[in-house]
Amino acid sequence: xxxxxxxKIALKALNNNKLRxxxxxxxxxxxxxxxxxxxxxxxxxxxxxxxxxxxxxxxxIMIHPGNMQRGGVRQSADDMQTxxxxxxxxxxxxxxxxxxxxxxxxxxxxxxxNNNYPSTVYGITPDYLDIRKLKVxxxxxxxxxxIKSAAKVCILGKTVVDNLFPxxxxxxxxxxxxxxxxxTVIGVLESKGTNSMGxxxxxxxxxxxxxxxxRVLAIDYIQGIFASAVNEDETEETxxxxxxxxxxxxxxxxxADDDFQIRSQQELSExxxxxxDMMTVLLAxxxxxxLLVGGIGIMNIMYVSVTERTREIGLRMSIGARxxxxxxxxxxxxxxxxxxxxxxxxxxxxxxxxxxxxxAHWPVYIQMYSVGLSFAVCTITGxxxxxxxxxxxxxxxxxxxxxxx
Amino acid sequence: MSENxxxxxxxxxxxxxxxxxxxxxxxxxxxxxxxEGEFVTIMGTSGSGKSTLLNLLGCLDTPTSGEYVxxxxxxxxxxxNQRAVTRNRKIGFxxxxxxxxxxxxxxENVELPLLYNSSVSAKERRERAVRALEAVGLxxxxxxxxxxxSGGQQQRVxxxxxxxxxxxxxxxxxxxxxxxxxxxxxxLTLFQDLHARGRTIIFVTHNPELAEYSxxxxxxxxxxVVSDTCNPFPKSAREAYEALPKDND
Numbered sequence: 001x002x003x004x005x006x007x008k009i010a011l012k013a014l015n016n017n018k019l020r021x022x023x024x025x026x027x028x029x030x031x032x033x034x035x036x037x038x039x040x041x042x043x044x045x046x047x048x049x050x051x052x053x054x055x056x057x058x059x060x061i062m063i064h065p066g067n068m069q070r071g072g073v074r075q076s077a078d079d080m081q082t083x084x085x086x087x088x089x090x091x092x093x094x095x096x097x098x099x100x101x102x103x104x105x106x107x108x109x110x111x112x113x114n115n116n117y118p119s120t121v122y123g124i125t126p127d128y129l130d131i132r133k134l135k136v137x138x139x140x141x142x143x144x145x146x147i148k149s150a151a152k153v154c155i156l157g158k159t160v161v162d163n164l165f166p167x168x169x170x171x172x173x174x175x176x177x178x179x180x181x182x183x184t185v186i187g188v189l190e191s192k193g194t195n196s197m198g199x200x201x202x203x204x205x206x207x208x209x210x211x212x213x214x215r216v217l218a219i220d221y222i223q224g225i226f227a228s229a230v231n232e233d234e235t236e237e238t239x240x241x242x243x244x245x246x247x248x249x250x251x252x253x254x255x256a257d258d259d260f261q262i263r264s265q266q267e268l269s270e271x272x273x274x275x276x277d278m279m280t281v282l283l284a285x286x287x288x289x290x291l292l293v294g295g296i297g298i299m300n301i302m303y304v305s306v307t308e309r310t311r312e313i314g315l316r317m318s319i320g321a322r323x324x325x326x327x328x329x330x331x332x333x334x335x336x337x338x339x340x341x342x343x344x345x346x347x348x349x350x351x352x353x354x355x356x357x358x359x360a361h362w363p364v365y366i367q368m369y370s371v372g373l374s375f376a377v378c379t380i381t382g383x384x385x386x387x388x389x390x391x392x393x394x395x396x397x398x399x400x401x402x403x404x405x
Numbered sequence: 406m407s408e409n410x411x412x413x414x415x416x417x418x419x420x421x422x423x424x425x426x427x428x429x430x431x432x433x434x435x436x437x438x439x440x441e442g443e444f445v446t447i448m449g450t451s452g453s454g455k456s457t458l459l460n461l462l463g464c465l466d467t468p469t470s471g472e473y474v475x476x477x478x479x480x481x482x483x484x485x486n487q488r489a490v491t492r493n494r495k496i497g498f499x500x501x502x503x504x505x506x507x508x509x510x511x512x513e514n515v516e517l518p519l520l521y522n523s524s525v526s527a528k529e530r531r532e533r534a535v536r537a538l539e540a541v542g543l544x545x546x547x548x549x550x551x552x553x554x555s556g557g558q559q560q561r562v563x564x565x566x567x568x569x570x571x572x573x574x575x576x577x578x579x580x581x582x583x584x585x586x587x588x589x590x591x592x593l594t595l596f597q598d599l600h601a602r603g604r605t606i607i608f609v610t611h612n613p614e615l616a617e618y619s620x621x622x623x624x625x626x627x628x629x630v631v632s633d634t635c636n637p638f639p640k641s642a643r644e645a646y647e648a649l650p651k652d653n654d
Contacts, residue, residue: 002523009520016508315504318465319518319566320493322486398465402504 006325010332017305024301025341028378031294032345033352035287035374036366040353042283044364046276053269059098059232060131061239063225063246066261081221082259085213087249088225094245096238099127100227104212104219110164110205111177117163121154121178121205123212124226131228139172139187142208150210154183158191158202181215183207235266291374295381298338302382306330306389313393314401323394327387334386338379345378346371411477412573412605413439413462418471420457431457433628434471439574439607439621444600444639446616447609449625456578458625459609463496463576464488476573493521497567501579503559505551511538511562512547518570537565541595557588564595568604575599577608581615590646593618597642618642 014021065080088102104123109116126141128134142153156164156171165171171185183205192201213219229238239262246260313326321329349371353364393401420432431454439445449455460466461473464480467488473480476495483491492498497518505514515534519525525533538547541561551559560580567575577596581589597618600606608619616622617640624632 005520005523012509012513016506311504312506315500315506316517316521317489318463318492318498318504320489320491320521320570322489322521324486325489325521399460402500 006328006332010329010336013329014333014336020301020305021337024298024305024337024382025344027294027297027301028338028341028382029345029348031291031298031378032342032374033349034290034294036346036349036370037352037356037364038283038287038290039280039370040349040364040366041356041362042276042280043367044357044362046273046280047365048363049272049276050269053265053272059229059235060265061227061229061235061242062263063227063242064261064263065223066259080259081219082250083222083225084220085222087246088222090245090249091225091227091242094238094241096229096234096241098228098230099130100225101125101128101131102209102222103128103224103226104209104217104222106212106216108179108216110160112164112171112174115164115166117160119157119160119203119205121207121212121216123207123209123216125209128206128226131226134192135190136187137190138170139185141187147208147210150214151208152181152183152211152215153186153207154178155187155189155206156185157189157204157206159200160203160205161188178205178216183211229264232266235264239264287370287374291377294378298378298382299385302334302385303389306386306393310393310396310401310404313390314396314398314404317394317398318402326394327390330390330393331383331387334383334390337386338382341382342375342379346375349374409440409442411438412441412443412475413437413607414472414474415462416472418458418461418473419469420454420461420466421469431628432461432468435625435628435630436471437623437630437633439605441573441605442600442603444596444606444620445608445623446619446621447607447623447625448611448613448616450611452627453625454628455609455611455625457628459576459578459607462574462607463498464491493518494570495573497570497572497575499560499563499567499575499577499580501582503551503556503563503583505559505562505566507552508550510548510550511543511554511565514551514562515565515569518566522570533569534565537569538562540568540599541565555588556584557591560584560588560592561595564592564599568599573605575604575606577606579610580608581612582610587646587649590642590649593642594646597639618645 063083065082085102088100091097092100101124105120107118107120109118122128125147126143129136129141136155139155141155142151145151146153154176156176161171164176165174171188174185175182176185177183189202189204189206194200209222213222227238227242229235242262243258247258250259252259316326316329317323350366353366356362357364415438416436418432418435419430422429422431435454435458447455447458457466461468462475464475464483465488467481475491478491480488480491506517512531512534515537516530519530519533535544535547538544541564543558543561543565546554546558549558551562554562560583564575564580580596581592584592593615596606596608600620608615617636619636620639621633621635623630
């Protein structure tokens with residue numbers, strides 16, 4: 001029995017039963033395609049969350065006042081005045097810190113002629129741009145000199161520009177009013193769009209922190225400090241160094257709680273990752289179940305279709321097919337169906353993932369392992385359950401097989 | 406006829422089955438010899454052991470004891486695969502219910518045994534299949550599918566399939582059992598023609614009428630041969646066929 005005859009026999013048998021063949025393949029196609037698509041959606045959203053987090057600023061460390069009590073009454077963070085400009089200046093000297101900026105902010109109405117828009121002015125230093133991954137598109141950033149003199153200048157985010165200058169004129173050099181204070185626009189930020197939390201990252205106005213402290217809020221403390229570590233691995237150590245320095249400066253006793261809070265981007269990204277990990281697990285569960293259901297479907301139809309061909313097997317054996325010939329024929333049929341189904345399943349899965357991006361605008365990312373895994377599981381199931389009943393049938397007595405009803 | 410080559414020799418053939426813990430003796434010592442060119446009918450009622458005997462003669466089954474020599478080779482000692490090859494090269498089967506592959510053309514059905522014989526090339530396979538179909542009078546229906554043909558035509562395809570490997574013996578199991586009288590006689594005529602051309606045929610049936618058309622008749626009862634008679638002047642199936650009233654409706 002040579003291989004080309006076997007192939008011929010198997011192909012003829014498949015050709016004679018196109019519908020059965022197609023239905024078997026359908027089980028495999030759906031199994032493979034659903035697993036690939038589900039995992040692609042899961043991985044895609046995970047990747048996009050990751051990208052958005054790193055866009056918000058890498059290695060960022062946020063220091064806020066916190067945990068202060070006055071006569072047993074805990075204070076809200078806004079009222080706390082534990083962080084000072086001096087703290088910021090001291091932290092500048094720490095070796096693990098790449099950039100650092102104090103932060104004070106105030107919400108209010110910005111006015112330009114007939115147009116007004118509510119936004120928030122952030123008082124910061126030029127380092128803030130590095131920390132938050134911001135860029136000045138038009139004009140220039142303010143200088144240290146502006147900070148020293150508490151200059152009445154500001155940088156506008158795109159959303160603020162759109163609302164205050166709806167005509168499209170160049171805002172640089174113009175004067176906008178924030179409350180009663182006139183601020184000269186010296187630059188416009190490059191647009192960053194919304195972040196993963198849905199916040200508009202362009203709805204900001206930047207100004208020297210001294211300007212906001214002295215002219216807007218009239219306070220002598222700062223509301224927070226933003227810093228960035230030299231690299232992600234050193235974030236942890238840098239946080240420890242900051243904690244130590246601030247505790248010393250604030251003269252906290254050994255057993256006293258910190259009067260400030262430090263949060264890092266790393267924590268945030270870990271939190272986000274665990275959320276999206278959970279989603280991936282969920283999707284993998286769904287995919288696993290569809291793989292299982294698909295596998296059982298393949299199993300059933302393969303088993304039934306081979307069993308219903310017992311008489312054919314009997315006939316083939318009576319005219320001289322050996323057990324091995326029968327087994328090879330059914331194995332070839334199962335392999336052809338399973339592999340073709342698997343390949344079509346991969347194509348359908350890729351197509352479906354693509355449609356999800358195009359129609360639903362969900363980010364997808366197809367992972368090689370999901371392709372390999374689903375293909376392997378479906379194909380192996382298909383081949384096994386094509387092989388097993390054929391093995392049984394080829395061991396039958398030809399007489400029994402040919403009389404099988 | 407006795408000088409002809411020995412095709413089948415069985416001696417004291419016994420076959421026992423265990424059914425539901427009970428031993429059933431289907432054959433209790435059957436002996437006979439069939440020579441080349443004989444047309445033998447094996448008759449018996451159901452339970453006489455004729456199906457069991459046919460399975461043994463067709464190398465589909467092995468006897469519990471006794472000897473079976475087919476074309477000079479002892480089947481007794483053959484492995485399962487060797488028996489499959491023997492079926493492929495030396496035996497042609499014709500079944501009661503035709504057992505053609507569904508949705509498959511006549512020529513592909515006839516080619517089937519040769520597909521399991523790798524020494525036959527594709528070209529030779531096709532030629533032999535065409536010749537076999539011509540021999541059964543189906544040269545006009547080479548590419549008809551099995552489900553587009555009548556019972557008689559399907560049985561002719563099955564006979565062509567049995568002929569295609571040029572077997573030493575054709576084994577027919579109630580080959581006319583599913584057919585009406587008219588078609589039965591036309592199939593029987595075909596068997597007689599094949600016999601006239603030198604084929605050795607064993608025809609298993611429960612219908613005593615058919616014995617009159619064969620050259621030898623073996624009757625089985627309860628697993629034993631009760632009569633073995635030669636029939637030097639078999640009736641012509643063609644005459645019987647032509648004597649039948651034709652369907653005019």
